Amino acid sequence: MSENLYQAQIIEWSKKTDHAKGLENVHCRATSSNPLCGDRITVELELDGEVVKSIACQVRGCLLCKASSSILAELAGGLTFDQLISMKLDLDLALKSSTDDPEAFPQEYRMFYPVRYHKSRHSCVILPFEAVIKAISEYRAIHIED
Amino acid sequence: MENNQMTFDPNLTANEFGIFRSFPKKGEFHYLDNAAMSQAPDCVIEAMVAHDTMRRANVKRGVYTLAEAANTAFEGARAVVAQYLGVKDPDEVIFTGGTTAGINILAHSLGLTLERNDEVLLSQLEHHSNIIPWQVISQRQGVRLRYLPVTADGRINIERAEDLIKSRTKIVAVTHGSNVTGAITDTVALSKIVHDKGAMLLLDGAQTAPGGPLDLPGLDADFFVFSGHKAYGPTGVGILWGRKGLLNKIPPAFGGGEMILNVGLEKSTFLDAPHRFEAGTPPVTQAIGLAAALEWLSSKDLPNMHNHLKRLTLRIIEGLAGLDKRISILGPKLGMERLPIVSFSVDGLHPHDICQVMNDRHGVALRGGFHCAQPLHDLWKLDGSTRVSLAPYNNDTDVDAFLEGMEDCLKILS
Numbered sequence: 237m238s239e240n241l242y243q244a245q246i247i248e249w250s251k252k253t254d255h256a257k258g259l260e261n262v263h264c265r266a267t268s269s270n271p272l273c274g275d276r277i278t279v280e281l282e283l284d285g286e287v288v289k290s291i292a293c294q295v296r297g298c299l300l301c302k303a304s305s306s307i308l309a310e311l312a313g314g315l316t317f318d319q320l321i322s323m324k325l326d327l328d329l330a331l332k333s334s335t336d337d338p339e340a341f342p343q344e345y346r347m348f349y350p351v352r353y354h355k356s357r358h359s360c361v362i363l364p365f366e367a368v369i370k371a372i373s374e375y376r377a378i379h380i381e382d
Numbered sequence: 383m384e385n386n387q388m389t390f391d392p393n394l395t396a397n398e399f400g401i402f403r404s405f406p407k408k409g410e411f412h413y414l415d416n417a418a419m420s421q422a423p424d425c426v427i428e429a430m431v432a433h434d435t436m437r438r439a440n441v442k443r444g445v446y447t448l449a450e451a452a453n454t455a456f457e458g459a460r461a462v463v464a465q466y467l468g469v470k471d472p473d474e475v476i477f478t479g480g481t482t483a484g485i486n487i488l489a490h491s492l493g494l495t496l497e498r499n500d501e502v503l504l505s506q507l508e509h510h511s512n513i514i515p516w517q518v519i520s521q522r523q524g525v526r527l528r529y530l531p532v533t534a535d536g537r538i539n540i541e542r543a544e545d546l547i548k549s550r551t552k553i554v555a556v557t558h559g560s561n562v563t564g565a566i567t568d569t570v571a572l573s574k575i576v577h578d579k580g581a582m583l584l585l586d587g588a589q590t591a592p593g594g595p596l597d598l599p600g601l602d603a604d605f606f607v608f609s610g611h612k613a614y615g616p617t618g619v620g621i622l623w624g625r626k627g628l629l630n631k632i633p634p635a636f637g638g639g640e641m642i643l644n645v646g647l648e649k650s651t652f653l654d655a656p657h658r659f660e661a662g663t664p665p666v667t668q669a670i671g672l673a674a675a676l677e678w679l680s681s682k683d684l685p686n687m688h689n690h691l692k693r694l695t696l697r698i699i700e701g702l703a704g705l706d707k708r709i710s711i712l713g714p715k716l717g718m719e720r721l722p723i724v725s726f727s728v729d730g731l732h733p734h735d736i737c738q739v740m741n742d743r744h745g746v747a748l749r750g751g752f753h754c755a756q757p758l759h760d761l762w763k764l765d766g767s768t769r770v771s772l773a774p775y776n777n778d779t780d781v782d783a784f785l786e787g788m789e790d791c792l793k794i795l796s
Contacts (some may be wrong), residue, residue: 273734299736357734
């Protein structure tokens with residue numbers, strides 16, 4: 237496998253599909269897509285207030301997008317909306333950072349450290365997080381109106 | 383031309399490009415994304431450097447010697463483009479920012495002449511740049527868009543033109559050659575139907591212009607657009623060609639300096655083409671570069687160059703077909719005319735994954751995704767495709783690297 241980008245860990249995470257099954261109780265759902273490559277992800281959230289109880293991600297995309305959604309699904313349970321929003325911002329910043337030290341890259345996303353050299357692929361990693369933020373935003377918009 | 387080759391040799395051709403001379407030092411490099419952007423030979427870069435170091439001044443303006451020299455060079459470039467397109471009148475040649483800019487200029491200019499419920503006929507094969515400008519006009523003015531369907535092998539179904547071109551159809555805008563399927567449009571058959579019905583025909587020549595000098599009168603189109611960066615020239619320049627009689631009847635898309643006859647506080651009058659459509663300072667240096675590129679290409683042994691590209695294209699198609707049953711090749715069947723472009727999908731594999739592995743492990747530069755043709759991919763229910771596109775500097779080594787890389791890629795990603 238490519239030592240530059242597609243490391244074994246990314247491949248391994250991309251193959252995890254246990255988060256793909258739809259949820260029974262869906263409080264919010266959103267789909268995000270990347271018009272450049274056709275990647276598309278649908279995220280469903282089951283909530284307890286603004287805390288994620290469980291998450292499902294259906295991905296039609298590349299290995300990076302699949303691996304990223306697996307990481308997201310692994311981490312999201314028990315997190316608040318604000319924690320998810322800040323997680324997305326952290327990942328975004330990490331990908332755009334100029335650090336040459338993999339250790340300086342947040343541990344939970346460290347497998348994506350090589351992606352920072354491939355700017356055109358950042359959106360593949362970010363897409364699942366964008367879908368979650370979209371779902372959260374839509375949920376909040378409805379419930380603030382309520 | 384200095385680089386005239388009596389017989390075509392891709393390796394000698396590659397040697398005319400600084401980028402290929404420099405890459406052996408950096409490792410394997412097989413550039414197969416020419417449909418997105420071709421490389422520029424040394425002579426193009428040298429022509430632009432020479433212009434900017436010896437003749438840089440604004441055109442159409444100054445009376446001093448340097449400005450005259452710049453203007454002469456700029457108008458000389460226009461004449462070179464006219465010759466390349468096979469048209470007699472250089473005034474029909476408008477310098478734009480590229481194909482997208484050319485279509486936008488035309489859409490906005492012609493759009494001003496369209497009425498609600500008039501129709502523009504496009505095709506399902508189009509690049510986004512030949513869809514979205516018309517959608518803007520459609521939304522702004524209530525113009526209806528209709529689409530010629532594509533055949534199963536990725537050609538525009540010309541047979542449907544007779545039915546789809548109505549009395550309200552004012553413009554038919556289609557690709558001359560597809561950037562996805564490589565199919566070449568039968569413009570002669572199409573233009574007869576278009577003109578019989580009183581409409582105008584625009585051809586998007588972004589992928590066909592890099593193939594060598596054209597015969598626009600033979601294509602019988604009313605407008606033709608192409609880009610410099612796909613035709614061995616610089617970025618930021620392209621051409622909009624139009625019949626003079628039509629160009630001078632339509633209003634300009636943009637206003638500004640050097641395109642006017644008289645300016646008043648309430649109203650202005652405009653010059654004829656080409657200046658009518660070249661508001662402000664045009665891409666002068668890039669136009670010089672584009673002319674150098676077209677002269678460079680014209681100097682090649684074109685029949686043998688085309689045979690070389692056909693042979694490599696055939697090798698790619700046959701090689702892919704024999705590689706794996708999951709591979710589907712888009713575009714015209716073997717034996718039918720096509721551009722040196724081969725797009726394919728691999729069931730279960732994402733184009734970006736293929737492109738990444740091909741780059742990282744094999745030094746092969748491919749393009750993956752929608753290729754700015756999402757409607758076509760949606761029609762075929764594809765999440766994208768992977769594209770190989772050739773240029774005269776590509777050789778058998780590039781094709782070997784591609785096919786060997788794909789074999790490896792299929793093993794790794796499966």
